[in-house]
Amino acid sequence: MLTRLNKQSFSLRTLVIAASKYTAIISLSIVAITSQALASETVNAEPAKAKAELKTKLSHLISYSASFSQSISDATGKELQSSSGKLTLKTPNQLRWETELPDETLLIADGTTVWNVDPFVEQITVMHQHTITQNNPLMLLVSDDEQQWSSVEVKKLKSGFLVNSNDENANIVSLVIEFNGNVLSRLQSTDRQEQKSLLVFSDIKQNQDIDASQFIFEVTDSYIIDDQRTQQ
Template sequence: MKSLLSGALVALSFFSVSALADDAEALKTKLAGLESFKAAFTQSVTDENGEVVHKATGNLTMARPDKLRWETQSPDETVLIADGSAVWHIDEWVEQVTVMSQAQAIDNNPMVLLTSNDDATWQQYTVNATQPNTFSVAAKAEGGQIRTLSLSFDDKGLANLVMLDSQGQQSAINFSQREFNTPIFPSAFIADVPESFMVDDQRP
């Protein structure tokens, strides 16, 4: 009886691993055809009790591999640019720029899969299809700022993201005015820093 139970557990474990691998491949396939993506977004952040603590609107531009531009228009004007080697956070209100290495900024961050084609990077995350066209992604290693990332797709492509962070806050991001695989000028991923801004360069 004990050997039968052990055999069943091994079979179940193998099935679970295979299913997760299939889910990862399904998500990778969906994102593989996404060479570039532009959209307007609305963001709503809720705390552990479901209370809304922050709302924002802006625009997202991304290109594979490894490039992202996140512009917030309200309530404050900020720009975050990942150029492939560094991440630049430009805060217009306080006239300050923070720069860090991109490898450091995306460590254990499931968002990296949106722009990464690297198989070794994908192997650092667990992907689970929670419902048709919706995938939950989590880093295998502990210590990341984002616990889980949920990506949902419709007939056109990526439709929304939901992030649960290490503090228990949930950020729901919905996209509109979506453009898939349209040409994007390289200048979109170059940080234009005014000379008057203070620069905090945290790169090693």
């Protein structure tokens, strides 16, 4: 699910959801979310009750695939970047992010390792998955790790849920998860630099069989491999 992570393309790009700026599993068709707008949409509900409701809703999300449109904007609302592609998720902790426009890129998280592929230059960056996903509220979509849940606060919104990170080191500081019924329909995130990202999903297939090969990348001899796992 992703453009180059080190360029904020996940997600997440973002996932999605960028290794250092995981606004990739996530950025999109520009919706500048201000704290005032979020506050006005908040429904009075106890945080513990809202968190329990979100956990229950996400516990039914076993697999997910959809096309996405993505846009990233700065703190003033100016659009910085837009893209489109396909996102595939499967619990636990598996993700595939393919960007088709403006450039073809691929990111695969297989549960332990992240493969960030740039077909244009035929280069693969390999990273430990936990170094990207730790302290990232986006991982709540594919993980039931209690440590992840304990590091966030949840508020109920009219259109979904607002997740705020309590971790001062988190790259994604807030995340809005929206549903159409029980189907995930939209993700909006704000990073520590106050950049806003939005993912809008279409052609959604939720809880249908996904082939395991979607989360495997076959390395060919023509690709240059930058393995950062030893450095991490």
